[in-house]
Amino acid sequence: MARRAETIELAVLGLLHEGPMHGYELRKRLNLMLGWGRVLSYGSLYPTLKKMLRASLIEESLATKTPGTPVSKRPRITYQVTEAGTREFERLMSEVGPTAWEDDNFDIRFAFFSSTDMEIRLRVLEGRRTRLQERLDRVQTQLSITQKEVDRYAAELQRHGVESVEREVEWLSELINAERNGTPHHQSQTTAPVAPPIRPPATPAADQKL
Amino acid sequence: MARRAETIELAVLGLLHEGPMHGYELRKRLNLMLGWGRVLSYGSLYPTLKKMLRASLIEESLATKTPGTPVSKRPRITYQVTEAGTREFERLMSEVGPTAWEDDNFDIRFAFFSSTDMEIRLRVLEGRRTRLQERLDRVQTQLSITQKEVDRYAAELQRHGVESVEREVEWLSELINAERNGTPHHQSQTTAPVAPPIRPPATPAADQKL
DNA sequence: GTTAGCATGTAAGGAGTTACATGATTTT
DNA sequence: AAAATCATGTAACTCCTTACATGCTAAC
Numbered sequence: 001m002a003r004r005a006e007t008i009e010l011a012v013l014g015l016l017h018e019g020p021m022h023g024y025e026l027r028k029r030l031n032l033m034l035g036w037g038r039v040l041s042y043g044s045l046y047p048t049l050k051k052m053l054r055a056s057l058i059e060e061s062l063a064t065k066t067p068g069t070p071v072s073k074r075p076r077i078t079y080q081v082t083e084a085g086t087r088e089f090e091r092l093m094s095e096v097g098p099t100a101w102e103d104d105n106f107d108i109r110f111a112f113f114s115s116t117d118m119e120i121r122l123r124v125l126e127g128r129r130t131r132l133q134e135r136l137d138r139v140q141t142q143l144s145i146t147q148k149e150v151d152r153y154a155a156e157l158q159r160h161g162v163e164s165v166e167r168e169v170e171w172l173s174e175l176i177n178a179e180r181n182g183t184p185h186h187q188s189q190t191t192a193p194v195a196p197p198i199r200p201p202a203t204p205a206a207d208q209k210l
Numbered sequence: 211m212a213r214r215a216e217t218i219e220l221a222v223l224g225l226l227h228e229g230p231m232h233g234y235e236l237r238k239r240l241n242l243m244l245g246w247g248r249v250l251s252y253g254s255l256y257p258t259l260k261k262m263l264r265a266s267l268i269e270e271s272l273a274t275k276t277p278g279t280p281v282s283k284r285p286r287i288t289y290q291v292t293e294a295g296t297r298e299f300e301r302l303m304s305e306v307g308p309t310a311w312e313d314d315n316f317d318i319r320f321a322f323f324s325s326t327d328m329e330i331r332l333r334v335l336e337g338r339r340t341r342l343q344e345r346l347d348r349v350q351t352q353l354s355i356t357q358k359e360v361d362r363y364a365a366e367l368q369r370h371g372v373e374s375v376e377r378e379v380e381w382l383s384e385l386i387n388a389e390r391n392g393t394p395h396h397q398s399q400t401t402a403p404v405a406p407p408i409r410p411p412a413t414p415a416a417d418q419k420l
Numbered sequence: 421g422t423t424a425g426c427a428t429g430t431a432a433g434g435a436g437t438t439a440c441a442t443g444a445t446t447t448t
Numbered sequence: 449a450a451a452a453t454c455a456t457g458t459a460a461c462t463c464c465t466t467a468c469a470t471g472c473t474a475a476c
Contacts, residue, residue, distance in 0.1 A: 004435070005434085005436085022456090023456065025454095028352075032352055036345070036371050040436090042455090042456075042457070042458095043458075044435080044436050075456095076444095076454095077456075107367060110367050111364045112364075113363040135246065139242065143242075151321070151322075154243070157243075167374075175366075214464075215463065232427075233428065234428080235427095250464095251465055252428075253467090254465075256429055257464095285428095286426095287427090
């Protein structure tokens with residue numbers, strides 16, 4: 001993954017706006033946030049924090065948590081954003097352009113959407129949607145020109161991929177509508193509420209659902 | 211992305227089983243196959259091919275395409291699998307275990323499922339499903355213990371993530387069923403056929419669809 | 421004749437994971 | 449008291465992307 005360093009910085013700044021945190025916790029929150037695929041390693045997070053310290057985007061304060069003990073040899077370090085960090089966060093969040101709607105970047109930006117204007121939100125959402133549609137088009141045209149005997153499984157993989165992206169486009173469309181109407185999203189479910197985390201142990205009949 | 215080198219090798223071996231190809235074409239096919247996210251760069255593909263040549267997994271043959279011209283200075287190189295390559299491919303494809311059902315690896319393995327026994331296919335599909343369910347569980351439990359005031363957008367992102375993974379679990383379940391019944395998959399559509407690639411230009415009303 | 425796409429490569433560099441190393445605190 | 453988990457780091461290494469460099473071939 002190319003430009004993730006920037007993404008991590010943005011995420012750290014965003015999370016620290018919720019209050020001071022130390023590295024370990026930061027990592028957990030981060031992994032919960034975008035941890036659907038890879039998880040962030042310490043070897044990646046701590047150097048980033050150091051870098052951000054040097055850039056004065058964040059400050060550290062050694063927490064003397066337990067008042068009895070005389071300050072441990074290995075102190076917990078709590079980080080907080082500086083003013084410069086806040087400004088940088090705002091700058092990054094109001095960026096519109098490819099960096100905002102690429103796969104990784106989009107997720108993190110979306111998670112902190114509350115910190116931006118609707119105008120920006122709409123532009124990012126629409127940018128993302130356009131990007132996905134371009135992907136769909138590219139695949140569809142390439143499939144139509146190639147058209148050689150397709151393997152069953154390869155074809156099924158394609159189909160599933162297209163379906164997933166199409167669904168994400170629909171999701172974005174809903175969000176865009178919600179933004180325009182000022183509607184808080186997903187109060188009205190279109191699909192049946194996905195209440196109990198479906199778990200077919202070995203004999204799943206989960207297909208008739210829809 | 212950590213172990214992609216192996217993945218590329220597997221993909222190359224698989225694709226070359228469909229017939230000889232040169233690097234450029236290989237790259238195009240590869241990007242169409244797993245190109246939903248990142249695209250594979252030449253700087254990654256050609257060194258891999260060289261490496262595979264050295265390992266005798268593939269062979270090159272300089273195509274003297276146009277019989278008139280005396281062999282161009284820059285010849286097209288066509289690659290084909292060797293016997294060793296075929297064996298390696300079969301070995302890799304019959305691997306069951308984490309490497310088989312991690313995000314990247316799974317896709318490529320699935321695409322070449324025709325080259326394996328049903329037994330292996332089932333094990334890989336089930337392994338993948340279990341992996342995804344673990345992810346769901348982890349997130350769900352972590353959400354239940356954290357339970358602090360969640361931001362609207364962060365929550366929506368979570369919800370969407372969970373929904374996507376749940377849907378992939380359902381997809382896998384269908385495939386597993388199909389394997390067990392010997393049914394060719396997705397002849398019977400459960401959702402309406404996704405015929406025209408929905409494209410809401412600026413005023414999308416694509417929500418009422420379902 | 422010139423733009424666009426086909427085709428093959430290499431070198432430098434960045435980004436991040438793995439593995440290692442250490443120690444504190446909480447739970448069982 | 450052991451095991452798990454919290455907590456902080458570093459160094460080496462791998463993988464891959466970016467950018468560059470070259471040249472052919474088809475279309476406009």
